Amino acid sequence: MDTRTADNADCALLSPGDCLPLARVLIVDDHPFFLFGITAILEQENLAREVATVASVADAVDDLRSRPETSLVLLDLTLQGEAGLSLFSELEQIGLPVSVVVISSREDEASVRAARSAGAVGFLPKSAGRRSLVRMVQRVSNGLLFYPSLPFPSLSPEHLTPRQLEVLTLLADGLPNKRICQALDLTEHTVKTHLKAIFTHLDVHNRTECVAQARALGLL
Structure with a gap:
């Protein structure tokens, strides 16, 4: 899967924020209060023109099939009765290119690396503040990874x-x-x-x- 949708394919060349607001963000989480809070921030900061929420991987797949223009998925690691990372295999099977950022209450390095290995373009702990959420959306909307807690190799x-x-x-x-x-x-x-x-x-x-x-x- 490509990290960007066709609508913002040139955004990696721009400054953070130039690709915002995103056309649509889907939040996959089963905690109502968290859903309410993050939706409010995305709307107040003008990060997304539309925000939708579902509580399971199956519902997320159905939603993305019907709304392929979705720019970004914010995915909880632990959903009721299922592992959030299973969404990646589902997306791979149906060939749907969409960027996914894992947002989780688990902040250990193993969880972060598991998300990255699965194909997530970013990881944001639920304990992060408003500024971190905004910075994350700015980076991934420009085709960049967001893993502030992981050291990346210095390559040229x-x-x-x-x-x-x-x-x-x-x-x-x-x-x-x-x-x-x-x-x-x-x-x-x-x-x-x-x-x-x-x-x-x-x-x-x-x-x-x-x-x-x-x-x-x-x-x-």
């Missing part, structure tokens, strides 16, 4: 070969492997080898996380 373009940078650029443009092969006149095996090396360099696990991490590090 020199850590990737020129060919790997070409593959990374085409990956960020949304090209599938076959199109990358055609553009660079490479075999599919070679492209997969380059992608594996890029993922290792950036310490990521999927294409969505790779593109978001590369932008956050200034490689794109």
Whole structure:
């Protein structure tokens, strides 16, 4: 999944806030008071034109199927009777590109890393304040990751070969492997080898996380 919707595909080139308000934000949480509070902040800060709420992964999938223009999902880790991270596999199966930020009362490093590995573009503890929420939405709306509690490796373009940078650029443009092969006149095996090396360099696990991490590090 790409980290951005088609409507804000150029936003990573802009300053924080230039892509706001988001067209639509979906909150997946089963705590009414939390839903009320975060909805109010998103509306008061003009971060989203529309905010919707659901209480389960199944309802979230149904909502996103009917409203694919959704720009951002705010997902609780622990929902009644199910794990919030299961949403990522559901989105992968239906091929729906939408950015997801995990918002949880759990703040341990294992939970944060689990969210990142699943494909979340950010993690915000529920104990965070209003400013942190605003800053998070500003960053992810510009195609950047939001993991303030995790150290990221200090990387530069020199850590990737020129060919790997070409593959990374085409990956960020949304090209599938076959199109990358055609553009660079490479075999599919070679492209997969380059992608594996890029993922290792950036310490990521999927294409969505790779593109978001590369932008956050200034490689794109």
